[in-house]
Amino acid sequence: MNFTRWSARLPGTQRRAAARDDRSSVPAARGEYAGAGPGSAAPDGNTPKAFGEVSGPASGPALEDLPARELLGRLPAPVALVYGPDHRIAYVNDAYVTAFGPRPTGATAADAMPELDELSLLPLMDQVLRSGTPRTVKSRKVRNGSSYTVTCTPVATPAAHGKKGGSGSGKGSEGGVLVYAADVTDHAEAAERLRASERRHRETAVTLQRSLLPQELEHPDDLRIAATYQPGGTDAAVGGDWYDVITLGAGRTALVIGDVMGRGVRAAAVMGQLRTAVRAYARLDLPPHEVLQLLDGLAAEIDASQIATCAYAVHDPNEGRLVYASAGHLPILVRDEDGSVRRAEDPTGPPLGTGGWIHTSGTIALPPGSTAVLYTDGLVERRSEDIDEGVAALERALSGAKGSPQVVCDRLIRSLGVTAEHDDDVAVLVVQHPARTGANAELFHNASLDLLGGIEAAPRARAFATGVLTSWRFPVELCDLGVLAAGELVANSLQHGTPPTRLGLRRTDRRLIIEVTDGDDHLPRRRRAEPVDEAGRGISIVATIASSWGSRRTPGGGKAVWCEFALPQ
Numbered sequence: 114m115n116f117t118r119w120s121a122r123l124p125g126t127q128r129r130a131a132a133r134d135d136r137s138s139v140p141a142a143r144g145e146y147a148g149a150g151p152g153s154a155a156p157d158g159n160t161p162k163a164f165g166e167v168s169g170p171a172s173g174p175a176l177e178d179l180p181a182r183e184l185l186g187r188l189p190a191p192v193a194l195v196y197g198p199d200h201r202i203a204y205v206n207d208a209y210v211t212a213f214g215p216r217p218t219g220a221t222a223a224d225a226m227p228e229l230d231e232l233s234l235l236p237l238m239d240q241v242l243r244s245g246t247p248r249t250v251k252s253r254k255v256r257n258g259s260s261y262t263v264t265c266t267p268v269a270t271p272a273a274h275g276k277k278g279g280s281g282s283g284k285g286s287e288g289g290v291l292v293y294a295a296d297v298t299d300h301a302e303a304a305e306r307l308r309a310s311e312r313r314h315r316e317t318a319v320t321l322q323r324s325l326l327p328q329e330l331e332h333p334d335d336l337r338i339a340a341t342y343q344p345g346g347t348d349a350a351v352g353g354d355w356y357d358v359i360t361l362g363a364g365r366t367a368l369v370i371g372d373v374m375g376r377g378v379r380a381a382a383v384m385g386q387l388r389t390a391v392r393a394y395a396r397l398d399l400p401p402h403e404v405l406q407l408l409d410g411l412a413a414e415i416d417a418s419q420i421a422t423c424a425y426a427v428h429d430p431n432e433g434r435l436v437y438a439s440a441g442h443l444p445i446l447v448r449d450e451d452g453s454v455r456r457a458e459d460p461t462g463p464p465l466g467t468g469g470w471i472h473t474s475g476t477i478a479l480p481p482g483s484t485a486v487l488y489t490d491g492l493v494e495r496r497s498e499d500i501d502e503g504v505a506a507l508e509r510a511l512s513g514a515k516g517s518p519q520v521v522c523d524r525l526i527r528s529l530g531v532t533a534e535h536d537d538d539v540a541v542l543v544v545q546h547p548a549r550t551g552a553n554a555e556l557f558h559n560a561s562l563d564l565l566g567g568i569e570a571a572p573r574a575r576a577f578a579t580g581v582l583t584s585w586r587f588p589v590e591l592c593d594l595g596v597l598a599a600g601e602l603v604a605n606s607l608q609h610g611t612p613p614t615r616l617g618l619r620r621t622d623r624r625l626i627i628e629v630t631d632g633d634d635h636l637p638r639r640r641r642a643e644p645v646d647e648a649g650r651g652i653s654i655v656a657t658i659a660s661s662w663g664s665r666r667t668p669g670g671g672k673a674v675w676c677e678f679a680l681p682q
Contacts, residue, residue, distance in 0.1 A: 190296065191261075194268070195222050196289035200238055202226070203289065212259070212294075229292070231255045232263055238290045241265045245288075252301045260301035261294040314378070319344050321378060325385035331358045333366040334621035335430040335557070337545040339518035343531060344538045345491070353380035353421070354489040354540035355388050359395045362663045363628050363675035364430045364619060367395045370442065370487035370542055371423035383419050387412065387465070391425065398665035401425045401438035402472040405462070409440065412466035421465040424487060428479060428544070431559065431619070435485060436668075438474045440465045443490060443504065446511055450482030450548065454508045474668075482548035484521060486511055491537035492529055503529070518543040556622040558585060564614040566607060574603040574616050578627075581618050587625070591678060594658050595625055598676050601651040602629040605637060605674070620680075624660070628675035636664045636672055 182204070185192050191209035193216070195202055200222035209216070213228045222229050222238070229235055232253040241248050249264045268289045323342070330338055340356050353373025360366055369391050373380045390411050394404045404425050412421055424445060426437035437445060437457055441464035445457040457477040462470045479485055486507070493503030510528035514521045522543045531539050549557055560581045564570040578599040582592040599616060606614050610631030619626040639652045652674075656662050659676035666672050 191292075191294040193226070193292040194289060195238070195292065197287055198239075198242065199223070200235070200242075200290065209294075212296075228255050232261065232294075234263060234265065234292070238265050238292070241267050241290050242288050252297055252304075254301070258298070259296060260298045262297050263292060263294045266291045266293070317378060321381045321385075325381060325388060326355055327357055331360050331366075333358075333360055333364070333428075334623050335364055335546065336366055336428060337518050337547055338543065339522045340540070340542045341522050341526065342538070342540045343526070343533075343535065345536055353384035353419075354491060354538045355384045356487065356540050356542045357388055357391060358542070359392055361395065361398055361427065361665075362661060362677065363626050363673070364621065365398075366428045368426045368428065368435075368485075368487060368542060368544060369395075369423065370489065370540060371421060372442070372489045372491075372540070374420040374422075379416075380419070383416055383421065386415050387421060387423070391423075398663060400474055400666075400668060401427055401436055402474040405438045405440050405465070405472045409465050409468065409470070409472070413468055415466075417466060419466070423465055426485075426487070428546075431617070433480050433546075434476050434478050436474050436476050438462075438472050440472065443488065443493065443500075445477065446486045446488075446504075446508060447477055447479060448484045448486070448511045448514070449480070452512050454512050456504075456508075479544075479546050481546055483546050484511070484514075484518075485544040485546075486521075486525065487542040487544070488525075489538075489540045491535070491539035492525070492531065492541060494537065496536075518545050521545075553622075556620070558620050559617070560619075561615060561617040564603065564607075564616060566612050566614060570607055570614065571600060571604050575600045577616065578618060582625075585620055588681065591625065591681070594678060595627060598655050598659055598678075599627050599629075601655050602627065602674055602676070605629075605651040606631045609633065609635065609637065610672070622680075624680055625678040626675060627677075628673055630667060630671060630673045632671040634666050634670060634672050636666065637674060 179187075185204070186206050188206060189208055191212045192204075192206045193202065193209050194204040202216050202218050202220050202222065202225060204218070205216045213226070216225050223235060229238070232250065232255060234250070237248050237250060245267045247264060247266045249262065251262045252260050253263065254260045268291050269287075326342055327340075330340060332338060338358055340358075342354060342356070353371075353375060355369075355371050355373075357369040358366065359369070369388075371384070371387060371391075373384045373387070375383065387408065390408060391404065394407050399407075405423065408423060408425075412419070420441075422439075422441040422443075424437060424439045424442040426435045426445060428435055435445065435447075435457070439445075439457075439461040441462065444461075447455045447457070449455070455477065457475060460473045460475050462472045477485075488507070490500065493507050494500050495503055507525065507529060510525050511521075514524045514528075516524075522541050525541060525543075526539070560577075562574065562577045564574060575596050578596045579592065582595045587595070595618075599618070603614070603616055606629050610633040612632055614629065614631045617626075617628040617630070619628070637652050639656050641653075652662070655676050660679045662674075662676040664672055664674045
């Protein structure tokens with residue numbers, strides 16, 4: 114192929130070549146004055162320079178004076194020209210030879226240019242040849258480890274060596290492709306190092322996040338629970354979503370869901386501090402709104418710039434309901450046994466750390482056979498729709514979700530379209546209050562007695578406890594310990610509390626719970642009684658013989674004191 118004749122067909126080259134050929138016919142060339150011959154002096158007496166000349170040291174040729182072959186040969190980037198449908202080699206420059214070795218003219222690219230196959234360029238060159246449109250592929254790696262960004266540009270090449278028109282034997286022209294490869298190895302390596310650093314940072318944040326979440330959920334006797342946490346996709350930084358399940362004693366359970374709105378390691382660290390604080394406050398057995406009130410002040414001290422939401426709920430099996438409070442969090446959903454879904458709407462306060470807000474508690478029924486779902490906004494929030502639409506979609510998905518808590522959890526994740534590439538992290542906590550029937554129901558019983566006070570109250574309490582525990586077929590030793598604990602708690606209430614007094618007995622498949630309530634809100638504490646003291650040993654006796662004990666204030670005023678005994682397995 115005649116390279117000089119092809120060069121005149123490159124875009125723009127033909128026009129520049131014609132301009133050079135026509136200079137001699139221009140009446141006054143650049144640098145010459147009208148009415149004077151070439152080299153005539155200008156009016157100021159200076160001799161003008163010829164076209165392309167400058168005063169001072171000699172310069173290189175102008176761009177228009179360079180033939181295409183010389184121009185491409187001077188480029189530091191690999192350049193190749195191929196022509197025809199089978200991409201036969203017409204030209205490779207010195208940079209191409211240096212990078213990939215010499216290539217025989219006339220051979221096909223598929224046979225003689227394996228590097229183009231490594232870069233997956235052969236199909237792209239076919240497309241460029243057909244469409245006449247340039248195409249670029251970015252940062253492709255070849256076998257020697259170098260990376261290139263390659264642009265394939267369509268060009269017109271002569272199909273025969275004869276000239277077009279006149280007496281030549283020209284046959285017109287056929288398409289070719291000019292391949293220009295820019296070496297971006299340094300840029301690609303820098304980008305890979307950055308991606309590797311981001312992956313390490315993300316892995317660190319995910320590891321921290323998962324280590325701060327419960328490694329194993331507590332499983333209360335009366336509830337079945339499952340939870341899941343899914344970090345956002347690889348392009349999303351880890352957030353501060355979290356959940357927790359805390360057994361409070363006397364069969365009561367605290368359920369927590371929260372979300373720190375930041376990203377990365379700091380959000381995970383703030384989340385860990387809030388979760389630890391919630392567990393500490395929960396041990397005080399405070400009402401939900403008081404827990405959030407304490408957490409609100411702590412959140413402002415940890416980091417006033419971080420926004421965090423939280424919902425805290427307590428389940429009492431004797432009441433069959435959730436008592437909850439919310440700090441800017443999405444509503445708890447409850448699915449009844451018939452498939453209907455209810456929202457725990459009010460009360461909801463502002464996010465944690467805002468201060469100046471008095472939180473209050475609300476209630477929502479959680480009867481046997483129902484399922485409650487606590488979740489973070491990553492499950493329901495989408496950029497293209499209002500968050501209320503996402504909550505409504507979750508309600509529809511929950512309405513048809515049956516099975517174990519883990520099955521429900523997985524189904525909700527799938528129904529809401531949460532995948533491994535989801536752009537936000539998601540936490541879901543599913544709580545079921547099972548409806549027990551048959552033999553399983555025989556393992557769960559409740560019994561209670563109202564005590565009017567007076568000297569006969571303690572003997573009545575012991576007699577009631579004896580009859581109930583015997584009917585529940587407990588071993589004699591456990592019955593005796595239970596009766597002793599019930600008598601001591603009732604005696605302590607009669608001496609230090611105020612009416613009304615109530616004794617409650619509850620058994621589950623794993624423990625016996627004894628609880629006494631009265632109208633005085635002064636909480637008892639364990640203390641060492643001196644040998645001469647006639648009182649003060651009741652709580653110490655209970656703490657010694659029981660597996661655990663505790664006390665709390667009740668919502669309507671007064672207190673409850675309880676103890677638990679583990680049942681023999």
